[in-house]
Amino acid sequence: MSENQSKVNPDLAMERAKCNFNITEVTHIIDGGENVTLQRKKFEDAALNDGASKDRIGEEHMSPKEKYENAIRKSCIYANIVKNDLANMTALESFGLNSPILRRTADAFFKEVSPFLLHLGMFVPTLMGQCTQEQQAYWLPRALDMQIIGTYAQTELGHGTFIRGLETTATYDPETEQFVMNSPTLTSYKWWAGGLAKTVNYCIVVAQLYTKGVCHGTHPFIVQIRDEETHMPLPGIKVGDIGPKLGFNTADNGFLGFENYRIPRENMMMKNAQVLKDGTYVKVARHGKATYGTMVFVRVILVNEAAFNLAKACTIAVRYSAIRRQCSPNPEGSELQVLDYTTQQHKLFICIATAHALQLNSIWLWKTFSDTLAAIKEGNVDTLPELHALSSCLKALSTADAASLIEQCRHACGGHGYMMSSGLPYLYAFVTATRTYEGDYTVLLLQTARFLVKAYEQVEAGKPLTPTVSYLSHAFTGKKLPWDSSPDGIIRSFQALAAGKLSSAVKSLRRRLESGLSHEQAWELSTIQLISAAEAHCRAVMSQTYKNEIVRLTENSSPNVKKVMQQLSTLYLYYWALERIGDLLLFTSISEDDIVVLRLRYEELLKEIRPNAVGLVDAFDLRDELLHSALGSYDGNVYERLMAEALKSPLNAEPVNQTFNTYLKPMMKGKL
Amino acid sequence: MSENQSKVNPDLAMERAKCNFNITEVTHIIDGGENVTLQRKKFEDAALNDGASKDRIGEEHMSPKEKYENAIRKSCIYANIVKNDLANMTALESFGLNSPILRRTADAFFKEVSPFLLHLGMFVPTLMGQCTQEQQAYWLPRALDMQIIGTYAQTELGHGTFIRGLETTATYDPETEQFVMNSPTLTSYKWWAGGLAKTVNYCIVVAQLYTKGVCHGTHPFIVQIRDEETHMPLPGIKVGDIGPKLGFNTADNGFLGFENYRIPRENMMMKNAQVLKDGTYVKVARHGKATYGTMVFVRVILVNEAAFNLAKACTIAVRYSAIRRQCSPNPEGSELQVLDYTTQQHKLFICIATAHALQLNSIWLWKTFSDTLAAIKEGNVDTLPELHALSSCLKALSTADAASLIEQCRHACGGHGYMMSSGLPYLYAFVTATRTYEGDYTVLLLQTARFLVKAYEQVEAGKPLTPTVSYLSHAFTGKKLPWDSSPDGIIRSFQALAAGKLSSAVKSLRRRLESGLSHEQAWELSTIQLISAAEAHCRAVMSQTYKNEIVRLTENSSPNVKKVMQQLSTLYLYYWALERIGDLLLFTSISEDDIVVLRLRYEELLKEIRPNAVGLVDAFDLRDELLHSALGSYDGNVYERLMAEALKSPLNAEPVNQTFNTYLKPMMKGKL
Incomplete structure (x- = not known):
């Protein structure tokens, strides 16, 4: 690092000097503990330091067949690395064979994926x-x-x-x-x-x-x-x-x-x-439901990968936005870093917060899953339906959120985000696929909705509820929840919103049943509302988990780490509250003045996070090899790298392409 | 067509039999008149009937360099066709040199674009x-x-x-x-x-x-x-x-x-x-603003292309959804056409309506632009700022809406939408680029916002307003607009919403100015609200134009054409009203009961449009050559075409890929 630091883009160096918190501490929180960070770095060094992941010709210049052949070559190299190093990596087992550490390092070898993935x-x-x-x-x-x-x-x-x-x-x-x-x-x-x-x-x-x-x-x-x-x-x-x-x-x-x-x-x-x-x-x-095992396992992995790929996208977009300059507020001034624009902060900081939210939710989901597996071994399968409903909606929402926010990062990078050398198109192509496979977004939310409707009936019957839906037990009062803009208050309002939407959906369902439709028909006609209820439930769970985990994980952190992590988790709550104003007006007592205050506090939060933005993406600790991005590299030499990547295009190997003589010239001379 | 019809997928044939309106009439409305349709078909026949647009090896199997070389070959062929046929096509001039007819036919030659595009x-x-x-x-x-x-x-x-x-x-x-x-x-x-x-x-x-x-x-x-x-x-x-x-x-x-x-x-x-x-x-x-000409011209084209590409996407997705079957409501029944699911209708019918809305807005914008050009020649440049503001926000919203709805069409096609042979990834890649170039989404909406703030000041000063913002003149009453669920009522509510957001944004701006900030700083800090106001304004203009044009263009149509076109334009209004419930609650008197009714009517409308869905996409009259889609072809032989496309993959030319002996086998035998 030291010899490279002299070449770091001065804007990025300035941003790093401004960062007021201990980046390594945050890295440990995101990774799931210092020991995981150390293991990860050790494995990354073993796998990447010799440059075996690098291509002489980038995959983006190849035909699909050539891409495949290149990927086989590298998959075999990577498989050997994994085999050689796996024995030493006992800590990995806590996250299963298909550990995030192996998966994230594999991304250095493959801009897309390995043929060995499955x-x-x-x-x-x-x-x-x-x-x-x-x-x-x-x-x-x-x-x-x-x-x-x-x-x-x-x-x-x-x-x-x-x-x-x-x-x-x-x-x-x-x-x-x-x-x-x-x-x-x-x-x-x-x-x-x-x-x-x-x-x-x-x-x-x-x-x-x-x-x-x-x-x-x-x-x-x-x-x-x-x-x-x-x-x-x-x-x-x-x-x-x-x-x-x-x-x-x-x-x-x-x-x-x-x-x-x-x-x-x-x-x-x-x-x-x-x-x-x-x-x-x-x-x-x-128990017939024991076969859920692999399915839930894969979904946990997909939530984790959504987090990881979104972290890559915001690392790229935030670093680039610190370097890119555009327009000056007054005619004589120098151009501003685009990261100084409120609209840019609005696009990007929610991405950082969401990457944290998804990462902490995936670790929490994994723990919940492990507890369930242990319970199943003891013969207790009571928590399986809840786990299934939970993994369904978390997979659906995580992949959808990550995909749309990755596109938001790309948009935030303007035209250069559209270059393959930005790395961003690869991230979207990957994550948008995970939105569909292993359970399509719509289908999965309807599975969660089925669980929620059962929970609604349990409340009516006065029966107890499982933890993630326990908030429903006192939610159907018919009264609007008093608005409370504290983080816990906003989470309660998200729960009220989920309960309110669920209640509306159940009412529609029952109205249709009473009109003589079959249960299947009534259900089908109510699916738009049911999906909306399931999405609201999942947002409430994700918000609460994110906030709780941040409180728990920063208990012993230094004050500034605690502060910036709380700023982000609060930003997440404000962002989604502002996105759901209509629902809040329907199901809570929020007033127009409350909304004005909420928006102002959101905008203030953007300004408070701004000086730490580059530090926050540095804390994801993503090696350049993983980013594959001219825009996002640690040194910030954006324009030099964009040109260097361009010059590798095979079209640049010859001054005149062969098609000039065969087609262009005859056409221009009217002789084609 | 006749010999092919015997091979049409029976589900599609059944859908076509159900269609209750005259498809050709709708085609004429979309094209802008029967004469345009005839010209278009004549040119398409000339350009496409000999099969010159078809590739022996699909571009998707090539490297970027090979794609370029193939595109040059075909660009020269296409340029000759255009040169030979252009002389006969006087009607084209009404939409400028770069006519939509030439552009849309070019899409048969290029899955991406021609190197001659610019x-x-x-x-x-x-x-x-x-x-x-x-x-x-x-x-x-x-x-x-x-x-x-x-x-x-x-x-x-x-x-x-x-x-x-x-x-x-x-x-x-x-x-x-x-x-x-x-x-x-x-x-x-x-x-x-x-x-x-x-x-x-x-x-x-x-x-x-x-x-x-x-x-x-x-x-x-x-x-x-x-x-x-x-x-x-x-x-x-x-x-x-x-x-x-x-x-x-x-x-x-x-x-x-x-x-x-x-x-x-x-x-x-x-x-x-x-x-x-x-x-x-x-x-x-x-006049310094005369240079707006090319810029506005290009923006009109981009709105038109957004419409055209969205029309392609929904043609593909709707036809496929009529053929694809999934799940049965009862254990013994046959699987349902996915087009019968409410969630699928919710995803797709708004796409058809939006394709109409964008198309009619682009033609209207073109006419407004032509009038302005004529006025400029007479020395009158008064309408230029309005035209600039209008073309800015219409370009921004059209390309953003089309891009996200094309992705919605792709999601609606499940895994198969992810195949290049679906044609859908090409459409997104194209339209998402137009969201950025020739004026980025955020930048353009801020330009419109600047115009809106001036209009606000004109209202305060009691000055007259230009047509597209005239609704502002009586909007700042401080009172909520009484809710009226008729189409005109909803359009007025969209105007109230734009006015309300503009008013809030101006208040924020002035509060910041009063606190001592410079105009540039105050503006910058208010940009999230200003963009939201500009988007709301644009939605109101688009909605009104769409509705007015449908009324005007179907004045002499047969009753069922009139009916289905009105159903779609009403669907568009309901859809956006439901998307903006929060704003409606803030700026109109809409009640919870009104919302329940609105949702029900929206869901009923989906069911009313359902039998005509395939007829509606047929009315876009998109030849198979333009769609490049195994999922969307007129005959609906989806699975046969998917397999036929798959078999063209160069990887299938040999039973064992060379990498088996060089890498895979040594690795598996532990000898790599």
Whole structure:
């Protein structure tokens, strides 16, 4: 760092001098403790210091096929790094195999994603969650050592959300003790699984299980699709690439079809159900909801990644905004740093606060999930519905918030944000995908809404509520909540708002039922309101968790760290209160004067955070390798880097492009 | 069409059978009259029927360099088509040289844009707007015949919005009667101009004019940058590609620097100012605001393109939603068309309505602009400030609305919307760029706000107001507007809301001035509110224009056309009223019960529009060639087309990718 510091852009150096809090302390809070920070930095040094993550030619200059091939090369390098270093990293286990530390470091290697993403992200967790002990003993060591590479294929060309509608069949043949896999239609082809097209040789396939002429619904099977020595697709397997996408072009998302393809009976994942040799179907006595495990695990990861990618976007946008200068308030003055504009602060500081909110919510969700897993082992499954409802809405809101705020960061960078060399388009392409996969935004909020309506009925019945909805127990008074602009007061108002919207939605639902509609029809017609209620509930939970965690985590912090972290969590509350004025007017006693005061305090808060803005994004501690951004690098040499990146364009390798002689000149001379 | 109709997806055929209005009538309304539709179809037939727009290998499989080269090939083909057919197309002139008909047909050739985009889009219009008659006589014929190709370079690496801050210099040398062009710093390099990197040989350059030691501010110059025969950059010219972008990768956006590069005195564009042979600077007596011409022209085009691209997105999403089936309300039923879900209708029908609103607003803005140009010729420049304020906010809101609604269409298509073969990512990449260039969203709304604050002061002074702000004259009563849920009532409430927000913003501004802040400081601190006021004003204008134009244009329509067009324009009003409940509660007398009724009526309207949804997108009359979408084609064979597109992926040309032997296998065997 020291030798580079002499070259740091003076505006950024000035910003760092202004920062009044201890940046390292904040880094520890965000990471989840000093020990995690140390582990992370150690692993980042091991993985990145030798420059193996860097490309000679940037992926943005390549065709999708070239991108894929480059990604395979780097995935193998990265897999070796992980294998070599994983043994030393015991602390990681607290956040699961697919640790954020590994994931964030991987981002230095891939501007998009690794083709191995679903191997550790879905294949291995599903082996752990759906296999018997014996099956795990057979499959897990080979998978963890990457002797085989797998993915997870559930979605089909014609079927996503509605799992019961899947068409792929696995029909048991007792004579050979095999399952016969088939894709009866075009729409039954598996579609989307990452790494499926060219990379993996194994695949977990979700299919309708038939035995003795009876369909027992969807079950997961382990299917070998390519020869381990030659990598050729096996007979009966049709596999290929689904083509270019908005993002993820380094991962070979694939399609997969079966034609009387046979797998051994033992390849059915038998933890929750089994087919005996004679074809008898046996449901293992186990709570049906135990299969939520992998699903919730993946959602926690997605909330965490939303936080991480938003942190990258605001690091880029805040640093650039400290360097970029535009207009001067008076004709003779020098141009202002754009970070000095109120509109720019309004766009960016909520991004920093949201990155904190999502990060702390993901850690909290992980802890809640771990507690639930422990409870399940004790046979207590009471908290599962709540956890499911919670992970659904947090995944939905986190990915949607992060995606739209990443775009806000890009807009805040003007034209340069549109360059791939800004790094910002990659972040949006990634996060906007996570808004859809593993549960679409709308579908997930409706799942949470279903839980909320049940909670509403429990309140009516005088029954007790689980923690995250306990605020509902005294919410349906019909009276407006007295407005209180303290942080706790605003959180209570968010709860009142969620309760009010829920109550309106239930009223609509019941009015429709009374008019003679079926429950399904009444529900369907009320979905706009139900989603709005679920979103309000989730905002209340996220706000409260963020605020509580900040109080808890800064208990022993130095005064200025405590102050700036509280400023941000208060900013988050003010921001969302101002975004929801209509709802506040309906469900609280807020007055026009209160709104004026709230807006003024919000604007004042922007000015208070301003001097610490660069320090706050520095505290995310994102190495330049992770940002892939000419605008966001630590040294702030924005214009030099933009030009350096431009000069790497293959179009600049020759003064005149070949198309001049073949097309342009004949056209201009009227001879084409 | 007839032979294809037998193959139309049955769900789509059923939708078309349900449509109760005359589709052709609606097409004429959208196009701006039957004659325009006929002209358009004639030109589309001429340009597209021979299949010249189609690629053997899709651009999405190429590297950016290959995309560029393919785009040059097709641009030359398209330029010839335009040259051959342009003579017959007199009707086009009513919408300017850069007619929407040419632009929309070009989209069949380019999934992104043509490298010639700025030749007809900026180079030629600027020649027309900034050159003297003599200069035009010299330059225009060569440019229109494409003997030379030009672009427009204003933005620099370090300077965008703030034109006074541009650094490129043009210093007059009376000895040689030349201007000497220089790029004194890295940040002074021209950056972004489309076609600049490799395509154009001429460029309009905006530079600081120095003569006799005095700087006279920025002026435009015509600069030859490449040899007409060899296409080599001329000595003193540094030109190249700026690298890959989120979109526009078929256009070679470039950088340009000068090192003592000399151009003849006559290459200064001299309509508004001249430098005489001896170096004397002469400001031609002319209204300074006349240079708004090209700027407003481009903004009208951008509003129109926002409409057109949003129309494409909703054509894709609505057709796909009629074919896609998901979940069944009862366990035994077949899966529903996703278009039957209220949430899906909520996402999509506002897109159809907004496409209409933007289209009709763009035509209206064009007419207003033409009237203004005519008035300027008569020496009347009174309406210029209003036109400027209007074009600013309409450009800002149109591009922002279209971009976010295109993403909404993509989300509504689930995972498949993320495929490039859906066509949707291209539309977003294009429109989100137009949100930034030619005036950033925030900057433009602040320009409108400045006009609104002046209007506020005129009301206080009892002075008359120009038409688009005339509603302000009786708005500042301090009383809440009585709620009236008729379309006209809602439009009045949007005006009340704009007036209320403007009033609040002015109060904040004045409070800050009274506290001792300078006008610039007070303005800066009030910008969040000022932008909100400008947005509300623009929404009121757009809503009123949309509603008025629908009434006017359907006066002689058949009853069902009239009905469905009114349903959509009412839907637009309800949608935005529900989005702005907070503001309505503050500035009108709307009650909780009114809101319940409004929501119910909105939901009923969705159900009324539902049977006509596919007919409405068919009425946009977008040929498959323009959509580039497996999801949106007229025949609705979605899954067949998705698979056909997938199979074109170069990764599918070989069963095993080369990286298996070089990387994957050694890694799996532990030998890498």
